[in-house]
Amino acid sequence: MTGSRRGFVWKIWLGLGGVALAEYVWIAADFLRPRARARASNGAIVVAGPVERFEPGSVTAFPAGKFYLVRLEDGGFIALYRECTHLGCTVPWLDDEGRFVCPCHASAYDIRGNVLNPPAPRALDLFPVRIENGIVKVDTRRAVKRQTFEAAQVTYA
Amino acid sequence: MSEKRERGKQTAEAEPAESGERQGVLSGVWHSIFRGPLVPRSDRDRKLIVVQNFLLHFRPVRLPERSLRYTHTWGLGGMSLVLVLLLVATGVLMMFVYQPSPEEAYGSILAMRDEVLFGKLVRNVHHWSANFLVIVALLHLLRVYFTGAFHTPRQFNWIIGVTLLLCILASNFTGYLLPWDQLSYWAITISTSMIGYVPLAGEWLQGVVRGGTDIGSATLITFYTLHTTVVPVTIVVLMAFHFWRVRKARGVIVPRGPDEEPEEYPERVLALPNLLLRELAVALALVAFVLVFSVVFNAPLGNEANPGMSPNPAKAPWYFMGIQELLLHFHPFFAVVLIPLLIAGALLAIPYLRYDSDASGVLLLSHRGRRMAAIAAVTAVVVTPVLIVLDEFWFDAGAWLPGMPSVVSNGLLPTVVLAAALAGFYVALKRRYAASNNEAIQASFVLLLTALAVLTATGVWLRGPGMALVWPWIS
Numbered sequence: 001m002t003g004s005r006r007g008f009v010w011k012i013w014l015g016l017g018g019v020a021l022a023e024y025v026w027i028a029a030d031f032l033r034p035r036a037r038a039r040a041s042n043g044a045i046v047v048a049g050p051v052e053r054f055e056p057g058s059v060t061a062f063p064a065g066k067f068y069l070v071r072l073e074d075g076g077f078i079a080l081y082r083e084c085t086h087l088g089c090t091v092p093w094l095d096d097e098g099r100f101v102c103p104c105h106a107s108a109y110d111i112r113g114n115v116l117n118p119p120a121p122r123a124l125d126l127f128p129v130r131i132e133n134g135i136v137k138v139d140t141r142r143a144v145k146r147q148t149f150e151a152a153q154v155t156y157a
Numbered sequence: 158m159s160e161k162r163e164r165g166k167q168t169a170e171a172e173p174a175e176s177g178e179r180q181g182v183l184s185g186v187w188h189s190i191f192r193g194p195l196v197p198r199s200d201r202d203r204k205l206i207v208v209q210n211f212l213l214h215f216r217p218v219r220l221p222e223r224s225l226r227y228t229h230t231w232g233l234g235g236m237s238l239v240l241v242l243l244l245v246a247t248g249v250l251m252m253f254v255y256q257p258s259p260e261e262a263y264g265s266i267l268a269m270r271d272e273v274l275f276g277k278l279v280r281n282v283h284h285w286s287a288n289f290l291v292i293v294a295l296l297h298l299l300r301v302y303f304t305g306a307f308h309t310p311r312q313f314n315w316i317i318g319v320t321l322l323l324c325i326l327a328s329n330f331t332g333y334l335l336p337w338d339q340l341s342y343w344a345i346t347i348s349t350s351m352i353g354y355v356p357l358a359g360e361w362l363q364g365v366v367r368g369g370t371d372i373g374s375a376t377l378i379t380f381y382t383l384h385t386t387v388v389p390v391t392i393v394v395l396m397a398f399h400f401w402r403v404r405k406a407r408g409v410i411v412p413r414g415p416d417e418e419p420e421e422y423p424e425r426v427l428a429l430p431n432l433l434l435r436e437l438a439v440a441l442a443l444v445a446f447v448l449v450f451s452v453v454f455n456a457p458l459g460n461e462a463n464p465g466m467s468p469n470p471a472k473a474p475w476y477f478m479g480i481q482e483l484l485l486h487f488h489p490f491f492a493v494v495l496i497p498l499l500i501a502g503a504l505l506a507i508p509y510l511r512y513d514s515d516a517s518g519v520l521l522l523s524h525r526g527r528r529m530a531a532i533a534a535v536t537a538v539v540v541t542p543v544l545i546v547l548d549e550f551w552f553d554a555g556a557w558l559p560g561m562p563s564v565v566s567n568g569l570l571p572t573v574v575l576a577a578a579l580a581g582f583y584v585a586l587k588r589r590y591a592a593s594n595n596e597a598i599q600a601s602f603v604l605l606l607t608a609l610a611v612l613t614a615t616g617v618w619l620r621g622p623g624m625a626l627v628w629p630w631i632s
């Protein structure tokens with residue numbers, strides 16, 4: 001009788017200890033949660049410039065916005081986030097080869113961001129492009145993931 | 158118990174009379190701290206020193222003479238401890254100068270290197286001790302494995318050891334970001350991107366580690382806190398636990414030859430001087446070596462981090478080079494999540510497998526065990542490079558099996574094939590030599606470990622720009 005009562009109290013103490021630990025873990029998790037601030041500094045709407053400034057078939061780097069503005073041969077625009085979809089290295093555009101080649105593990109992408117060479121698992125991410133009164137604007141707040149290039153991703157003047 | 162107390166009392170009373178008034182105040186202070194005699198004059202004094210000193214009582218008073226042989230433990234555990242102490246000593250100094258923000262970090266490292274007295278040396282000692290610690294702890298793991306020192310009562314100490322090894326890697330990894338140079342920035346970019354391939358929770362986890370979507374001040378402060386508080390405290394606590402378990406197992410495993418039975422009552426000698434002086438000698442030699450090495454070789458420091466330009470090639474730190482090499486051959490989920498988890502799981506399972514015989518204490522189990530281990534090592538040295546070259550220039554499952562997702566063609570398929578090959582190796586070798594499962598498991602362990610070493614060497618020396626295979630002597 002006494003034995004089982006003692007066992008019961010013992011279990012309560014153990015349970016309370018468990019609750020205290022869980023609370024600490026919960027609080028710690030919130031301390032570790034990424035703050036919103038880190039996101040806000042991440043991007044904004046970048047005014048790239050008038051449509052005519054970009055020749056068809058050209059790639060223009062915007063280092064501050066972390067993207068490339070691509071004008072395809074047919075005159076349409078896409079903005080490619082410069083981060084490799086494999087493991088996040090910054091992918092340079094090689095003008096003479098006409099493709100993006102990642103220095104880290106040699107993934108290659110064509111001008112539309114499609115994978116030419118693995119290990120990259122999917123095409124380069126996109127930033128939404130808008131054209132207002134002949135001015136190209138790129139929304140760098142959030143990168144859009146995609147598997148591969150599709151015609152619907154292109155913005156025309 | 159009561160006998161011990163009795164003896165303690167005796168010296169406490171006997172000592173002052175013996176040393177007389179000559180030592181006066183000094184000896185009074187000494188005895189208020191340490192109850193044993195300052196200079197031992199007899200074996201009884203030596204025992205008392207070990208029993209009564211807080212640090213030394215981690216040691217037994219007497220221990221089997223055979224376990225003292227240097228080539229039994231190679232002093233590797235003690236060397237790990239010495240390196241940890243060097244890391245703490247130099248790390249604390251650097252904390253007074255280092256500034257954990259992306260704007261200031263690189264500059265504060267430069268200032269430490271160029272303006273602080275011995276700042277460069279302190280940084281070098283920290284850097285090299287950290288790298289040596291990875292090597293020494295790995296060698297210690299090998300020594301423990303190959304002397305069979307992981308069976309009962311040492312099972313759980315193996316687990317503590319593996320946890321310590323993971324902590325050492327975590328410590329190296331978090332420290333890597335702190336200088337905020339090109340090396341650190343891109344190595345951390347790549348490694349934290351790997352977390353993104355963890356199924357379901359990947360993106361969330363990556364956000365937690367980076368403190369946001371990008372590597373920035375939140376990442377740096379997280380890594381700084383982990384590196385200077387969380388990981389070191391964990392290591393120190395685990396080390397105390399580790400040593401206590403060694404003590405409770407009555408010291409290290411006693412070595413024996415392949416044809417010897419374990420001795421019931423091995424011959425014992427006093428820990429002081431036999432063990433402690435040897436430990437001191439190893440510690441002093443190691444400290445001297447690290448200091449000289451740090452005077453001659455500088456810790457690397459690249460240009461300040463530039464998020465706009467990845468260096469080519471961007472390599473991981475050397476101890477992750479094996480995983481980086483896997484990344485070139487496997488789908489990322491397999492290379493950075495599944496295969497490392499399988500390896501860690503296998504390591505943790507080692508002491509809890511069911512073994513045919515208890516061969517603890519015999520180096521490499523038996524004559525047959527040694528031969529099989531050698532065969533396994535040679536097999537891995539030959540097969541791993543062949544597989545690397547085949548996969549690089551010829552094997553292309555993605556193109557041969559169009560329409561199959563790359564998780565399967567580049568991940569599941571090769572992983573299953575390799576696992577089957579390992580199982581085949583195990584069975585074939587066990588049959589061929591009519592071996593015990595101890596011997597066959599040991600051979601598989603050697604095979605995997607050698608393969609990892611070959612992968613690491615390939616990553617370090619044979620990967621050039623764009624991660625293409627190159628010969629190191631042609632630049």
Ligand code: HEM
Pocket residue numbers: 230232233234235237238241294295297298301304306307311314315316317318319321322325396399403406408409410
């Ligand atoms: C910070 C890292 C470590 C330190 C400071 C450390 C320290 C030590 C020391 C001083 C000993 C006494 C014998 C000797 O020197 O060999 C020891 C024994 C032992 N260590 Fe470690 N160790 C570390 C990591 C590891 C690792 C990675 C493993 C393996 C997974 C491990 C498993 C063991 C086991 C099982 C023993 C008992 C061996 C025996 O009884 O023969 N330790 N360790």
Ligand code: FES
Pocket residue numbers: 084085086087088089102103104105106107119120
């Ligand atoms: S990060 Fe670009 S290929 Fe790996």
